[in-house]
Amino acid sequence: MTEDFKILLDEAERFHGHLCAGLVIGARMAVAGLRELGIREPKGREGMNLVIWVEIDRCPVDAIIALTGRTPGRRSIKMIDYGKQAATFVDTRTPDAVRVSVRTGCLEKAELMAKGLGGFNDQRIALHEALASMPEEQLLALSRVSVTIGAQDLPGETLATTICQKCGETVKDGRQAVVDGDVFCRPCALGRSYYEEI
Ligand SMILES: [Zn+2]
Ligand SMILES: [Zn+2]
Incomplete structure (x- = not known):
């Protein structure tokens, strides 16, 4: 891999806590997305003005966060979990965006490449090298x-801020639900949530 990419990957590893194939893939997604939007820093x-939709909640996302500086708490990372290794990089000043998705079968291709790389005792490290250096068009699809x-x-x-008429909790940014003119938080309106009171 290039020196420049190695520096990025080290940064992603510090954030993520380990180096893994998903992190290498995420770093490549970030590099591609930023380049396509013309963002260097x-x-x-x-x-x-950069907002990124990520379609998975796994390792690549941490690479994207680490290398772009965008975060969910700043509303610049939107997680919509389709379970797909894809992310869309949006410049909010324009309607244009680029969706970067990982090509099916690229991991198997990289594993083959890794076997052909000399000088690696650890196959995992060889795989990271293969994923880092394989031609972008083999790894990623851009649209x-x-x-x-x-x-x-x-x-x-x-x-905007409203208060749920049932639980009394505050709901920000228009996430409330209005039922027959009454304002509720979504779980109260739906009658279900990801948690249950015990
Ligand atoms: Zn990982
Ligand atoms: Zn409520």
Whole structure:
């Protein structure tokens, strides 16, 4: 792998806690997405308008967060868990965005490549090297897409706050549900949540 990519990967590893194939893939996704949007320094001013939708909750996401400086708490990482290794990089000043997805079968291809690489005692390290250096078009598919972001989903100030009439908790940013004119939080409106009271 190139020196530049190694520096990025080290940064991602520090954030993620270990080096793994998913992290290498995520770093390559970040590099591709940023390049396509013309962003060279995402952690500086250039990154202010960058919002990234990630379609999985696994290792690649940590690489994307580490290398772009975008975070869920700043509303610049949107997690929509389709269980797919894909992410869409959006410049919120324009409707243009690029979706970067990992090609099916690329891991097997990289494993084959890794077997052909000399000088590695550890096959895992050889696999990381193969994933880092395989031609981008073999690893990733890039497509131009359009993403519409509602004002209530953009980074920045909270736009609205309401109080659920059932549980009394505060609901921010238009996430409430209105049923027959009454305002509820979504779990109260639906009558179910990811947790149960015990
Ligand atoms: Zn990992
Ligand atoms: Zn409620």
